[in-house]
Amino acid sequence: MTTVDTAIGTTKTMVLNMGPQHPSTHGVLRVLLELDGENVVTAVPDLGYLHTGIEKSCEDKTYSQAITLTDRIDYLNPLGNNLAYCLAVEKLLNLQVPKRAQYIRVMMVELQRISSHLVWLGTHALDMGAMSVMLYAFREREEILKIFERFAGQRMMTSYIRIGGLALEPPTGWRELVKKFIDAMPAHIDEYEALLTENRIWKGRLEGVGYLPAEQLIALSTTGPGLRAAGVAYDNRKMFPYSSYEEFEFDVPTRTESDCYARYMVRVAEMRESVKLVRQAMAKITDQGAYKAEAPGIIPPQREKMKTEMEALIYHFKIFTEGFSPAPGEAYAAVESPRGELGCFVASDGSPKPLRVHFRGPSFVNLQALPFMVQGQLLADVVASIGTIDIVLGEVDR
């Protein structure tokens, strides 16, 4: 049990327990706060209430089966988790993914980024007392989930990105669907900004709150919007491009204030960049072409081939009964999730099940900065700081 030692009677401080059932901890985070009046002396996060042992479970599944588990790590970014895992396994297999599939992947994860930032924006505004923003943000998020449902048959736990490509060919009429959403989105972002950006209460609650200098954030391994709001343009999509991101034109928004307000501004700007990226990806995606790689024994063969070719039928049977066995090796793949660097480490021992699957969850690592952010600040600012770190407890605890 995590505790904070206080010498009763000798100091003026008191210990306040926040969570694990507190609404603004966005799940089941528990923070023990030592308070001097209304000022925070120390904050000790206590994690693990949502620990489900996903990494251990992955070791008992075949490489393809483990994809469904990755969805459930950061449940606001399932496609991003799929992508990190698939990139790592593809690295192990030395598998080339067709360009068309790579562009569809980019489109999907950028839509996912918008939807994740929308949930963040809505819930964070709710934490700060602005109820209406959530209703607007969830309205647009619903449209994105409808797009995912058309593509993958699932709204949230999509498992759409698979090893070697995608689960399915995009549905008929997907272009109109995505275009309609993307055309409307910039005006919606203007709406949120009209509600918040110059709002006196919003600025009063966020400006100057949760400040940490860039050097300290880097020392604490913080990545993502939190680091970019401190003026460090570290974005995996630009620094270490994957999935053909080097062919796209986009900016990495940064701010220099490194407070909660700067993190808000960075996320809003990122949504606009994601809209641009989705547009570019749509232009690159051809109507015809492969949506998954050709790799007998690893990627399930096409349905038609199974009916005419004996080998295809055998491969199909073998893939779904025993899986495939990559050569022994270890691969680490990092993608830029809405929260920062999402890394996936996969080790193979040459058997059909991974020896080790590890997720470097940005929520988990970024949360380390919380005690430093809130030290000496007011109790109410703890809520603002937790909010702008943007944690997803499924990813923190895994």
Next chain:
Amino acid sequence: MTQPVSSNANVVVEHLRSWNASSLEQVIEYRGDTTIVVPKHLLLATAQHCKEHPELQFNLLSDATCVDRFPIEPRFELNYQLVSIPLRRRICLRTYASGQQPVVDSLMPVWLGANWLEREIFDLFGIHFEGHTDLRRILLPDGFQGFPLRRDFPVEGQR
């Protein structure tokens, strides 16, 4: 397939070789990624050098994780993913720890962010980090018996 972005990583290897040749036990090039196997007693010094030397500047410890190769000895393999933001490089440092004495130097003095990453490894693999200031379980309850990510820990849990 990711691009071989760390192709300039051999600069790092050459630099470390001229700094202290014994710090490079083995250099593994795999699919465009470079992994440097460091002897356990030189891990902290090598990490410090990687962070502070102006030619390397690995200022971000992105990830630390462990692989259990039970029953092979040394069974524990620790991987540290280092990123140099100014020089746009990635490299992996690796060291091994035995099952009888799973003790490794903590990298907290170099990167403060190693704190929770090492606590997670301690929690799930039972590896002790020498010099860690706050080595407690992080995900599992304090009274938990055993280390679930070890290969000899059953998937369905212990009774």
